[in-house]
Amino acid sequence: MSVSPATLPPVLLHSEAELARAALATPLLSRAVRLARWAGPDTRVGAGGELVDAQLPAAAAELGLATDDPDAAAYASEAWRVAVDTGLVDVTDAEEEGAEGTVTQGEDLALLSAGSPQDVLGIWLGALDTVYADATVPDMENLLDVLEENGEVDFEELGWDPQAEADFLDGVLGNLYLLTVGDAAGGESPVPLPALAASMIVPDDMGEPTDDILEQVSDAMMKLDDQFRIFEPLGLVEYQPVDEALMADIDEEGPEPAPVDDEDVSRYGMVRLTPLGLYGVRARMLEAGVDAPAVGDLADKGADALLDGTSGFPQHAAQAEIEGWLARHEPLGAARELLVAARGGDEGAPLRRLRCQQALSLVGNEAEPALRDVLDDPELGGLARVWLAEHGAADVPAPSQDLIFWLTIDTLAAQLAVEGNSDELQGLVEGLAQQHSGFFATAWRVEHPATADVLEAMGRLHPDKKVAKEARKAAFKARNL
Numbered sequence: 461m462s463v464s465p466a467t468l469p470p471v472l473l474h475s476e477a478e479l480a481r482a483a484l485a486t487p488l489l490s491r492a493v494r495l496a497r498w499a500g501p502d503t504r505v506g507a508g509g510e511l512v513d514a515q516l517p518a519a520a521a522e523l524g525l526a527t528d529d530p531d532a533a534a535y536a537s538e539a540w541r542v543a544v545d546t547g548l549v550d551v552t553d554a555e556e557e558g559a560e561g562t563v564t565q566g567e568d569l570a571l572l573s574a575g576s577p578q579d580v581l582g583i584w585l586g587a588l589d590t591v592y593a594d595a596t597v598p599d600m601e602n603l604l605d606v607l608e609e610n611g612e613v614d615f616e617e618l619g620w621d622p623q624a625e626a627d628f629l630d631g632v633l634g635n636l637y638l639l640t641v642g643d644a645a646g647g648e649s650p651v652p653l654p655a656l657a658a659s660m661i662v663p664d665d666m667g668e669p670t671d672d673i674l675e676q677v678s679d680a681m682m683k684l685d686d687q688f689r690i691f692e693p694l695g696l697v698e699y700q701p702v703d704e705a706l707m708a709d710i711d712e713e714g715p716e717p718a719p720v721d722d723e724d725v726s727r728y729g730m731v732r733l734t735p736l737g738l739y740g741v742r743a744r745m746l747e748a749g750v751d752a753p754a755v756g757d758l759a760d761k762g763a764d765a766l767l768d769g770t771s772g773f774p775q776h777a778a779q780a781e782i783e784g785w786l787a788r789h790e791p792l793g794a795a796r797e798l799l800v801a802a803r804g805g806d807e808g809a810p811l812r813r814l815r816c817q818q819a820l821s822l823v824g825n826e827a828e829p830a831l832r833d834v835l836d837d838p839e840l841g842g843l844a845r846v847w848l849a850e851h852g853a854a855d856v857p858a859p860s861q862d863l864i865f866w867l868t869i870d871t872l873a874a875q876l877a878v879e880g881n882s883d884e885l886q887g888l889v890e891g892l893a894q895q896h897s898g899f900f901a902t903a904w905r906v907e908h909p910a911t912a913d914v915l916e917a918m919g920r921l922h923p924d925k926k927v928a929k930e931a932r933k934a935a936f937k938a939r940n941l
Contacts, residue, residue: 468637468638468641468745468750468751468752468753469638469641469642469753469772469773469774469777470641470753470754470755470757470773470777470781471637471640471641471738471742471752471753471754471755472641472754472755472776472777472780473735473738473739473742473754473755473756474735474736474739475577476577476578476581477577478735479577479581479735479736479739480577480578480580480581480584482695482734482735482736483580483581483583483584483695483736484572484580485695486584486693486694486695486736487693487694487695488538488539488542488587488591488693488694488695489542489583489584489587489694489695491523491535491536491538491539491542492539492540492542492543492546492548492587493543493548493569493572494522494523494539495519495522495523495536495539495540495543495549496543496548496549496565496566496569497565497569498519498522499543499549499563499564499565501562503515503562503563504560504561504562505551505560505561505562505563506560506561507553507554507561509541509544509551509561509563510537510540510541510544511536511537511540512560516532516533516536516537517532517533519536519537519539519540520532520533520535520536522536523535523536523539538594541590542587542590542591545586545587545589545590546568546583546586546587546590547566547567547568547569547583547586548565548566548568548569548572548583549563549564549565549566549569550563550564550565550566550567551563552564568583571583581739584694584736584740585740585743587694588694588696588740588744591690591691591694591696592629592744594690595629595686595687595690595691596622596625596626596629596687628660628680629687630744630748631660632656632657632659632660632684633733633741633744634741634745635656635659635660636651636656636697636731636732636733636741637733637738637741637742637745637752639651640732640733640738641738642774648732649732650698650700650730650731650732651730651731651732652725652726652728652729652730653681653684653685653688653702653728653729653730653731654677654681654725654728654729656684656731657677657678657680657681657684658677660680661673661676661677661680662677681702681728681729682702684729684731685701685702685729688701688729688731689701691737695734695736695737696733696734696736696737696740696741697731697732697733697734697737698731698732698734699729699730699731700726700729700730700731701729702727702728702729703727703728705727706727706728742754753769755777755780755781755784756781756784757769757781758770758781758784758785759781759784759785759787759788760788761785762797762801763785763794763797763798763800763801764800764801766781766782766785766798766801766815766819767798767801767802767812767815767816767819768808768812769781770782770815771808771811771812771815771877775878778815778818779818782815782818782819782822783822785819786819786822786823790826791823791824791826791827792826792827792829792830794819794823794827795820795823795827795830795831796830796833798816798819798820799816799830799831799833799834799840799844801816802815802816802839802840802843803837803839803840804839805839805909806909807909807910808877809839809909810870810871810873810874810877810910811873811874811877811878813839813840813843813870813874814871814874814875814878816843817843817846817847820843820847821847821850825851828848828851828853831844831847831848831853832844832848832853835857838863838866839870841859841863842859842863842864842866842867842870843867845857845859846867861902862906865902865903865906866906866907866908868892868903869903869906869908869910869911869914870908870910872885872888872889872892872910872914872917872918873908873910873913873914875888876913876914876917885921886921886922886923889917889918889921889922890922890923890924892918893918893922893924893927893931900915900930900931900933900934901934903915903934903938904934904935904937904938904941905938905941906938911938912935912938912939913935915931915932915934915935915938916931916932916935918931919931919932919935
């Protein structure tokens with residue numbers, strides 16, 4: 461897939477049991493299962509394993525579809541194709557050319573009721589492959605128009621590049637995945653279809669889109685509207701289609717319709733990946749060699765891997781990963797291991813210590829001996845005192861001024877790594893400078909690898925020009941110490 465591994469935050473997946481239940485409840489897989497159980501000795505199929513036309517009405521009836529429904533045969537045919545492709549039924553080809561084949565129930569059918577959640581999800585992923593292939597195939601009417609005499613499709617005349625179509629859909633789902641896992645609300649917010657289409661078409665450095673680019677975005681929207689309608693019955697997405705009235709406006713020749721108000725953006729289509737969809741897209745990414753981490757990947761690793769691994773995680777994902785790790789460790793041993801892993805003077809060390817504090821805040825009083833052991837440690841003594849005080853421990857020695865300033869620089873360095881130049885960090889900087897009028901006169905002497913960088917950031921973030929100048933002067937002194 462076309463997603464850059466460096467940009468992928470970890471995904472918080474539902475349990476396999478929950479995902480398997482969701483997979484079994486999807487309309488398309490449910491229909492495939494019903495047809496697989498309906499199939500018997502009298503079921504006849506063509507050379508490609510498809511149900512012969514004479515069988516489609518009975519298959520549609522088995523699915524409870526109305527006989528006068530013009531789409532009933534198509535629904536039945538789609539469900540049957542999924543049943544064949546996922547091994548829910550086995551096809552036996554006819555011995556004579558032109559004769560009809562027969563089917564029997566496949567071994568995988570029993571896995572849906574007696575297998576593990578992983579078995580169920582494996583079958584669902586097979587169904588996703590089938591639907592994915594369908595979503596990248598052009599309209600059948602257009603295909604028939606460009607069939608050559610030998611029965612092959614003239615792709616050039618059709619203007620269709622199969623690889624380009626697959627890459628485009630991979631990119632769209634990759635972008636939707638990124639938007640979902642990076643959403644602080646847990647991916648609950650649907651994405652407007654125009655924004656998703658534009659993410660694939662409009663160059664990042666383009667200011668005002670040209671008419672040609674806007675036309676490409678409109679074409680992409682219509683393509684995605686068809687594709688998401690195909691994916692929804694398999695539970696990959698929740699989709700609100702493009703308003704039919706808008707599609708009529710687009711199809712009609714003449715002036716463009718008036719812009720739609722922001723509150724009406726949903727008329728252009730809204731889509732979100734379901735929890736099952738997140739699982740499915742991630743599985744395809746992993747298969748394509750993309751590093752798509754999931755919360756829980758570090759649960760059986762050491763504390764060093766936990767602190768390093770969660771350094772780039774969003775706060776909610778880091779919290780979930782740490783909780784999972786702690787659940788596998790006894791409190792005192794976990795605290796000792798975390799504290800050892802938090803040491804260091806490298807660039808990533810402040811953030812490791814911040815994650816260590818986050819983890820230790822979840823550990824009970826059983827960890828107290830480990831914290832007392834590091835009270836004299838120049839890198840860990842400050843956070844140990846904070847933890848002991850918060851847990852109501854007695855006889856906690858007061859920190860020296862040097863330790864207070866070192867811990868302040870270390871904390872700000874970690875916050876800079878997490879938040880950058882955020883409003884929250886700016887508020888923290890303002891409060892710190894206000895509470896300690898002589899802060900910069902002392903801070904530049906702090907023997908911490910990040911002292912100069914932190915002071916420079918304070919000068920950049922503080923709105924008061926006089927205070928900002930003091931911070932920059934202190935940073936200059938720190939660099940020339």
